[in-house]
Amino acid sequence: MNSDIKSLFKQISILLWKETTLEFRNMNALNSVLLYVFSTVFICYQSFTSIPEISVWNALLWIIIIFSSVNAVSRTFNSEPPARQYYYYQLADPVAIISAKILYNAFFLLALSSLSFGVYSIVLGNHIPLTQLSSFMLVLSIGSIGISSLFTMVSAIASRTGNSMGLISVLGFPIMIPLLITVIRASKLIADGLSWNQYAKYVYAIGGIDLMIIALSVILFPYLWRE
Numbered sequence: 609m610n611s612d613i614k615s616l617f618k619q620i621s622i623l624l625w626k627e628t629t630l631e632f633r634n635m636n637a638l639n640s641v642l643l644y645v646f647s648t649v650f651i652c653y654q655s656f657t658s659i660p661e662i663s664v665w666n667a668l669l670w671i672i673i674i675f676s677s678v679n680a681v682s683r684t685f686n687s688e689p690p691a692r693q694y695y696y697y698q699l700a701d702p703v704a705i706i707s708a709k710i711l712y713n714a715f716f717l718l719a720l721s722s723l724s725f726g727v728y729s730i731v732l733g734n735h736i737p738l739t740q741l742s743s744f745m746l747v748l749s750i751g752s753i754g755i756s757s758l759f760t761m762v763s764a765i766a767s768r769t770g771n772s773m774g775l776i777s778v779l780g781f782p783i784m785i786p787l788l789i790t791v792i793r794a795s796k797l798i799a800d801g802l803s804w805n806q807y808a809k810y811v812y813a814i815g816g817i818d819l820m821i822i823a824l825s826v827i828l829f830p831y832l833w834r835e
Contacts, residue, residue: 619700623708631716641680645724648672653731662735662799669728670792673721673748674755678780680720681713681759682766702833706764706825713756721752735799744798747811751791754818758784761825764832787817 631638652659652668659665725748729736736744762780794810 616701616704619704620708620711623700623704624711627708627712631712641676641720642723644679645672645676645720645727648676649724649727649731652728656732659732659735663796665732665735666792666796666799668732669725670788670795672724672728673752674784674788676720676724677717677752677755677759680716681756682763702830703826705833706760706829709760709764710757710822710825713760714753717752717756718749721748737799737801740798740801743804743807743811744795747791747794747798747814750811750814750818751787751795754787754791754814754821755784757818757821757825758787761821761829764825764829787814787821790814790817 649672652672659668722745759780762783765779790810790813794807794814797807797810
């Protein structure tokens with residue numbers, strides 16, 4: 609049992625290193641996502657200059673994060689040719705494959721969300737009180753993990769069809785609505801400067817949704833991978 613667990617973690621680390629190496633070897637996808645973030649923030653700046661309303665500021669920030677995450681994560685399985693996937697099929701455990709994909713996309717989206725928040729705050733102002741910044745970054749982090757995990761699994765399902773991007777939209781966004789609503793409510797309460805007790809239930813709910821998505825991905829992906 610211990611040897612199986614060690615083998616699984618070794619496969620995950622190797623696959624995670626592979627994902628990172630391939631990403632920095634081919635910077636086209638990364639550059640396109642960064643271009644999307646900067647251009648969207650610039651359009652918001654040209655339209656508003658500054659955003660006094662906290663609710664509008666909060667909504668626009670999460671719109672940028674959501675659509676940049678779709679661009680970043682939706683190519684998870686489509687970027688690899690079928691021959692390479694068949695090679696992984698012969699060598700790697702499907703749990704290791706989906707775990708490495710989720711981990712990589714989570715780290716990638718965490719960095720992307722932090723960058724989006726930084727650029728957005730510099731250009732359009734920051735409505736998060738300094739005392740609440742750590743709580744907001746917590747919500748930003750666990751929200752990004754949930755979004756990346758969801759779209760990683762949806763990307764795996766969509767890669768089995770011809771119209772992958774269309775299926776990602778059809779499957780991903782309806783499932784994401786509960787997570788998105790909870791994240792927006794939590795970040796809005798944090799921006800209003802309320803105490804932890806008043807938004808803690810939303811933070812716990814986001815964490816629960818994240819765990820549910822990750823667990824379902826790990827359980828269901830092996831059946832999908834064998835098809």
